[in-house]
Amino acid sequence: MTVRTLTYMPFEYQAILHKDTHRFKIVVGGRRAGKSKSCFQEMLRYAITNPNSLCWWVAPTYSEAREIGYEEYTRYEEELSGAILCVHKSIMRVELTNGSKIYFKGADRKDSLRGRGLDFLVVDEAAFIEKDLWTKVLRPALSDKRGRAILISTPNGRNWFYLLHTTVSVKGDDTWKAYHWPSSVNPLITHEEISQAKDELSNNDFRQEYLAEFVTKAGQVYDDFSLDNIIHDFKINPNEHYIYIGADFGYANPAALVFVAVDPLTDTVYQFDEIYEAKMSMQQMVDEIDTKLAQHGLEKKHVRAIYTDPAGNAEEITSGISPVDYLRGTYTVINKGTKIAPGLQLVRSFILNANGHIRYYVHERCKETTRSLFGYTYKTVSKTNTDLIHEEPDKDGLHDHACDALRYFFVNAYDNAKWITDHIEQHYYTNEPVRTTVIKRCPKCKRPFASHTPKDKKPFICKDCMID
Numbered sequence: 397m398t399v400r401t402l403t404y405m406p407f408e409y410q411a412i413l414h415k416d417t418h419r420f421k422i423v424v425g426g427r428r429a430g431k432s433k434s435c436f437q438e439m440l441r442y443a444i445t446n447p448n449s450l451c452w453w454v455a456p457t458y459s460e461a462r463e464i465g466y467e468e469y470t471r472y473e474e475e476l477s478g479a480i481l482c483v484h485k486s487i488m489r490v491e492l493t494n495g496s497k498i499y500f501k502g503a504d505r506k507d508s509l510r511g512r513g514l515d516f517l518v519v520d521e522a523a524f525i526e527k528d529l530w531t532k533v534l535r536p537a538l539s540d541k542r543g544r545a546i547l548i549s550t551p552n553g554r555n556w557f558y559l560l561h562t563t564v565s566v567k568g569d570d571t572w573k574a575y576h577w578p579s580s581v582n583p584l585i586t587h588e589e590i591s592q593a594k595d596e597l598s599n600n601d602f603r604q605e606y607l608a609e610f611v612t613k614a615g616q617v618y619d620d621f622s623l624d625n626i627i628h629d630f631k632i633n634p635n636e637h638y639i640y641i642g643a644d645f646g647y648a649n650p651a652a653l654v655f656v657a658v659d660p661l662t663d664t665v666y667q668f669d670e671i672y673e674a675k676m677s678m679q680q681m682v683d684e685i686d687t688k689l690a691q692h693g694l695e696k697k698h699v700r701a702i703y704t705d706p707a708g709n710a711e712e713i714t715s716g717i718s719p720v721d722y723l724r725g726t727y728t729v730i731n732k733g734t735k736i737a738p739g740l741q742l743v744r745s746f747i748l749n750a751n752g753h754i755r756y757y758v759h760e761r762c763k764e765t766t767r768s769l770f771g772y773t774y775k776t777v778s779k780t781n782t783d784l785i786h787e788e789p790d791k792d793g794l795h796d797h798a799c800d801a802l803r804y805f806f807v808n809a810y811d812n813a814k815w816i817t818d819h820i821e822q823h824y825y826t827n828e829p830v831r832t833t834v835i836k837r838c839p840k841c842k843r844p845f846a847s848h849t850p851k852d853k854k855p856f857i858c859k860d861c862m863i864d
């Protein structure tokens with residue numbers, strides 16, 4: 397088999413990984429650190445030098461496997477032409493003349509991950525796949541042939557990947573080796589890029605995304621939100637400011653609407669008012685919006701858009717049409733589905749970015765918004781292991797509505813395809829059947845928990861204690 401020299405030249409830190417002969421390697425790295433590229437090369441080298449080997453590249457989703465893994469392969473396709481027997485593009489399978497096969501797969505297609513006899517595995521962005529997929533599916537598939545694996549990822553809170561990386565870093569053994577690559581290891585990343593990233597991320601998010609630190613996603617979601625964000629005086633000028641409304645519709649749950657004025661010259665967002673009320677009919681809501689606008693010398697025409705999420709499409713029973721359709725007669729209503737985690741990062745970057753700048757201010761009259769921002773917390777997986785934190789905030793019914801309304805404004809106003817998702821993450825807006833959220837106190841752990849049944853009906857204890 398003749399293979400021409402590949403144009404890939406590893407940087408020093410990548411060469412160390414390539415020389416390392418540990419069976420399992422785990423790399424936590426910052427954005428653009430060079431994780432995917434180097435691990436693809438590891439896999440390729442293995443496939444070429446070990447005839448008849450079976451190699452998998454697994455990404456969190458099928459489309460990521462295509463856009464990152466398979467795409468990287470195509471860069472080298474021409475150079476590899478002497479070594480390739482055939483390529484099945486539709487199923488992303490590459491067969492080499494030495495009998496080795498490389499598959500690119502998505503963790504979202506679990507059925508395609510059943511299999512045995514793996515010789516080499518790369519799990520790209522491993523922190524974003526479920527733990528069980530690694531422990532119960534992928535790891536066992538490496539057992540019979542004593543296959544090798546590299547798990548690479550940017551951090552994703554303190555989940556299983558964090559625990560594994562930390563354990564390996566501390567203990568290390570003949571089988572496992574851990575690496576830590578902040579983005580700065582890649583000489584192609586310029587100082588300007590890093591500085592721009594600091595503008596676009598909060599300090600904690602920068603630490604996670606670029607320094608590749610496992611930042612605890614515990615406690616407050618907006619932990620940089622402080623009295624510095626609260627203003628006592630703000631005069632809107634409709635000729636200078638762009639006016640928007642962010643909305644999280646609800647009926648049994650309160651509807652939360654945030655009124656913001658954006659200074660387009662500085663990209664600074666001033667929240668000047670809010671509506672936070674349950675059991676409002678659509679007409680009442682429209683009237684309240686009018687009243688609020690008038691109080692600030694504004695008219696409907698000044699509102700550039702109302703931003704909400706697709707749940708606002710759901711039918712409102714009394715009027716027979718959804719809040720979105722109801723408001724569309726008067727306003728431009730934009731309702732895209734959005735991914736939660738990047739949306740939170742975006743809001744955080746306005747609250748306080750890693751360069752120390754505030755670009756979101758809220759007027760002291762917005763009591764529900766400030767209360768919500770201070771009280772909005774991450775959901776813990778188990779009260780006995782508070783280290784394990786879901787990336788998702790707690791929808792406790794108390795702090796999430798105003799925070800959601802604000803996030804819908806940000807992700808829609810600062811549009812970016814990566815924030816858009818097909819999934820509708822909110823409950824539907826309806827007043828029938830009424831699924832009220834009641835806060836009960838668990839007698840075992842004494843913590844409050846949200847329940848959809850009345851106070852005198854089961855369950856009386858929280859989910860965590862039920863599991864315990």
Ligand SMILES: Nc1ncnc2c1ncn2[C@@H]1O[C@H](COP(=O)(O)OP(=O)(O)OP(=O)(O)O)[C@@H](O)[C@H]1O
Nearest residue numbers: 405406407425426427428429430431432433434584
């Ligand atoms: N050895 C190398 N030679 C040339 N370019 C490289 C090398 N390593 C990485 N790069 C380039 O650096 C950039 C980032 O690399 P890569 O996509 O592998 O990083 P990553 O850590 O996987 O990034 P992400 O966080 O986006 O997944 C890419 O443009 C890649 O081509």
Ligand SMILES: [Mg+2]
Nearest residue numbers: 431432433464
């Ligand atoms: Mg990558």
